[in-house]
Amino acid sequence: MAPITGSERTLSRRSVLKLGGGIGALAGMSALLAACGDSGASGGGASGTITWGAQQFFSTQSTNKDVAAFVKKSLDAFEKRTGVSVTLQVQSSDNVAAMARLLQQASQGRAADASMVDSYIFPQFAQYAKDITSVTSKAGVTVDDFFPFFQPLVGSSSKVTGLPIHTDVRMLYYRKDLVPTPPTSWDELVEVAKPLAAKGQYFLFPAGKSEDPIMCTIWPGYWSQGAEILGDSDTLGFASGAGHDAMLNTLAFIKRCIDEKITPTRVSTFMVSDDMLPDIIGGRVSMFVGGSWMATNMEAQGVKDVESTWGVAPIPSMSGTDFATASGGWMYGIFAKDAEATTNAAQFVVDTYIDKGAMAQFCTAAGYLPARQSVYESPDFKGGPFTDGFRESLAKYAKARPGSPKYAQVATAIQVAMSSVASQSATPEAALQTAISTLS
Amino acid sequence: MSRPIVRRRVTSGLLYVGMAATTVFFLFPLLWVLSMSLKSPAELFQSPPALLPQAWAWDNYTTVLQQSPIIRNTLNSLVITAGTMVLSVALATVSAYVVSRMDFKGSKVYERAILACQMISPVILVVALYPVLVKLSLLNSYASLILVYVAVTVPFLIWFMRGFMETIPRELDEAAMLDGCSRFGLFVRIIVPAARSAIVSAAVLTAVMSWSQFVIPFIMLDNSDLFPISLGVLNLQSTGGATTLQYVAAGSVISIVPVVVIFIVFQRWILGALTDGAVKG
Amino acid sequence: MTLTAKTVPRTRAARANARRPRPRRDHPYLWLAPSIVLLVAVFAYPIVEIVRLSFTGANLVGANGDYTLHSWQALGAQGLGSILGITVFFVGLSIVFQMLLGFFIALMLVEAEKRRLVGSVVTRTAVMTAWAIPGVIIGIIWRLLYQESDSGILNYLSSLVGGSSNIPFLSDPHVALVSVTIANIWRGTALTMILCYAGLKTVPNDIVEAAHMDGAAPFSVLRNIILPTVRPVLVVNLIIVTVETLNTFDMIEALTAGGPGTSTQVLALSVYNLVFGQQRLGVGAAFGVVLMLVNVVVVVAYLVIINRGERTRA
Secondary structure (H helix, E strand, C coil), rough: CCCCHHHHHHHHHHHHHHHHHHHHHHHHHHHHHHHHHHHCCCCCCCCCCEEEEHHHHHHHCCCHHHHHHHHHHHHHHHHHHHCCCCEEEECCCCCCHHHHHHHHHHHHHCCCCEEEEEHHHHHCCCCCCCCHHHHHHHHHCCHHHHHHHHHHEECCCCCCCEEECCEEEEEEEECCCCCCCCCCCCHHHHHHHHHHHHHHEEEECCCCCHHHHHHHHHHHHHHCCCCCEHHHHHCCCCHHHHHHHHHHHHHHHHHHHHCCCCCCCHHCCCCHHHHHHHHHHCCCEEEEECCCCHHHHHHHHHEEEEEEEHEEECCCCCCCCCCEEEEEEEEEEEECCCCCHHHEEEEEEEHHHHHHHHHHHHHHHCCCEEEEEHHHHHHCCHHHHHHHHHHHHHHHHHEEECEEEEEEEEHHHHHHHHHHHHHCCCCCHHHHHHHHHHCC | CCCHHHHHHHHHHHHHHHHHHHHHHHHHHHHHHHHHHHHCHHHCCCCCCCCCCCCCHHHHHHHHHHHHCCCHHHHHHHHHHHHHHHHHHEEEEEEHHHHCCCCCCCHEEEEEHHHHHHCCHHHHHHHHHHHHHHHCCCCCCCCHHHHHHHHHHHHHHHHHHHHHHHHHHHHHHHHHHCCCCCCHHHHHHHHHHHHHHHHHHHHHHHHHHHCCCCHHHHHHHHCCCCHHHHHHHHHHCCCCCCCHHEEEEEEEHHHHHHHHHHHHHHHHHHHHHHHHHHCCC | CCHHHHHHCCCCCHHHHHHHCCHHHHHHHHHHHHHHHHHHHHHHHHHHHHHHHHCCCCCCCCCCCCCCHHHHHHHCCCCHHHHHHHHHHHHHHHHHHHHHHHHHHHHHHHCCCCHHCCCCCHHHHHHHHHHHHCCHHHHHHHCCCCCCCCCHHHHHHHHCCCCCCCCCCCCCHHHHHHHHHHHHHHHHHHHHHHHHHHHCCCCCCCHHHHHCCCCCCHHHHHHHHHHHHHHHHHHHHHHHHHHHHHHHCCHHHHCCCCCCCCCCCCCHHHHHHHHHCCCHHHHHHHHHHHHHHHHHHHHHHHHHHHHHHHHHHH
């Protein structure tokens, strides 16, 4: 056995000392960070402070500098005017899970005083959201100014509980030089797309296992056949009868696009509309179904002359009439405990996101569509190239997803069915059957 | 040239080829992210993709550093990691020593229980713990977060350290005990120095495991001031449809930098630790 | 002994006392108390709670907490069979390749250092860095790499060397599972490498050299000298890698979210998806219990096999 020599021991002691020093420094820093962390940790309540839960992109920490600057300006003005200090709590951008957690918090009375909620899940928050009619009526915000599909979420004229900030809508985008008149029915679409696809210019839609894809690819086609996702007392709309046929038709259309080779199977990897950008930029797309933000993003990603090259139209339906499309967007709900904090939180949200001028500036900075119809007329609002088309679809064809808790399960099952069909791992019949049995 | 020399050179050549291949496989994705982080939005989705950005968009980094709390996230991660490292390694060293040196009733049960703890997925853990932590007001604190991190890392470390303890010759213990050294004295003066290499390795392992934790902080923290780096980088992804890929890439690079620095700075320790090994003594 | 000089006993009696071969009074539980308290505090309740929840129809907000067998009856309809199959493939391949790669990279590094070749530091740092990145970020990174059509870098590189520019990395259900597994191997190899590296350093150098002198083939040195020495390390490795891989899901969630269809839906991801995506705490808990059972079954099987192996060798 070799003895541990002196030199090795001193070396080790010196390194241990160094390590210890480093750890000590970190521990000191920890105490410091913990101290300033705690000051903001308590969930409001104390008068003079409110907590504000927001997605990072919508907050003062946005990577969009215009958004950050506008929100910061509004926040500073609010704090100065009212003497109330606002503490930001950023929500996770894994938004399905973030909303699940927020719901948990709201049910325990721990949600931030003013919290952003994805509109599709807002109905589940309605029972916890505070009545803020006094603030909204003073600001001149009326329920019927919001787009029709938002109105049930906002509440009634005597009781306002939800405040939508912005909205989005799914549309058919088409290359004007390749497609002179946009198709209205599925048959027409296939007919127009086939010769173009033969030349390598495809018809794309997102079909990955995620939420935006079913809003682009499933719900518009399904709704346009007159079917509903959930009936009374949460019965499944596509379990049998006409709804079943409508869903089968919608899934079969995906299969048809793949089989006719107008759509490549890689659409089954597209989790959001943006995943189509590489193909769009690469000139491999004649038409696609995507969210309204795609216009802004295409410009930002260097697609030239978006306005003169591309056009937008309602998403083609099976029959060529009765168009439908899916809309969503983020809202605010107020979950403060006492009346004073409720008023303050509501006032802050109205000042920053809801008031006509505020919504116009915020949505212009973010490149979003305002949730209030009157804002489109505001001089402060500058829309993108297709804003008029979007607005028309929002008013005429847009629907919101059902607010029932059951929707989360339905959405997952349909996401699986859609991406199975698009990746050719299941027939429409089998995929639908699996979805129904998962949900029973 | 004599045959052994030729063989030596051939082996060295093969080693170089192997190391190069390994480096490329592991480094390429990271370099690709680095390249993405310096691209302008217009270059992100070019096809065919450009290997290098045409104009280096350092702006992506300034945006992320100025707009988002990524620095704060990094500091949070450092603190959480350091706390976990110290506690976890200390607990594991003691436990591994006891398990390898003391014969006692229940030692088998203890070892099995440790192994069982290792098998509990963090998702299961936090799903069940969350309501309890809410009731006890233990959410949003470094202390409870660190304790949970320690709990999930320590079983693995005990296993890891135990193997090393076995390689420290028992003669060392016996000699010390004959000299009247107490168990504690023996542990502090003999075992810890002899196992210091294993301790450093364990520290590195714990650090890395804590650094990359995602689910636990995701559930246990509401207060974004306390978010670690994994949550910070994810939040750079916009939920409203704007393209933020270049920022996510820049954030990822920023999150990797401290780790690489630690690996390089502590290189001698990790290396030294592992080379002179606990077998010496 | 230089060390013992510092601990000279004070009295002759004490020395005599210590020399007598009498069992010392150790207090193992006193030493182990902190770790036992912590582990019980953190683990005991969740295990019981998850089993309890699996027999309820609870949702995330805590409603519908009545006891029912519904969650367990629903496992089949939720695709448990195919999920288990996918999990076995993902975990199995990950283990095999992580262990092989990790072991050979470690071996290579040890050899390279012995020969003082430059660059081993770079290699080691590259491998270890991959492991230190949070899983969600790894998912995002590999999603970029795997982009299909020639906008994706891997597809583009493949077309440069004369391959297809349209490899369906993530859109073909079978290929997707392989792609996800490769990303996981990329991520996890470092763990095996670190453990093996430490183990390989304990291989007695003189014996290896003597064997080489005697003209032993490299393979037989590996089999007869190196492998037996690092066997305990490999066993620990196997168990840890298995357990880690079984319980991981963050990378897959970011890479494919389990798709297309359910072709990359592993067990741990199902738990997360059911609880947080669909707010079905009851069914999620049932899947969680299945996940724990799978862990236990696999590890017990390992231990049985290993013990049998040791007995036959002895």
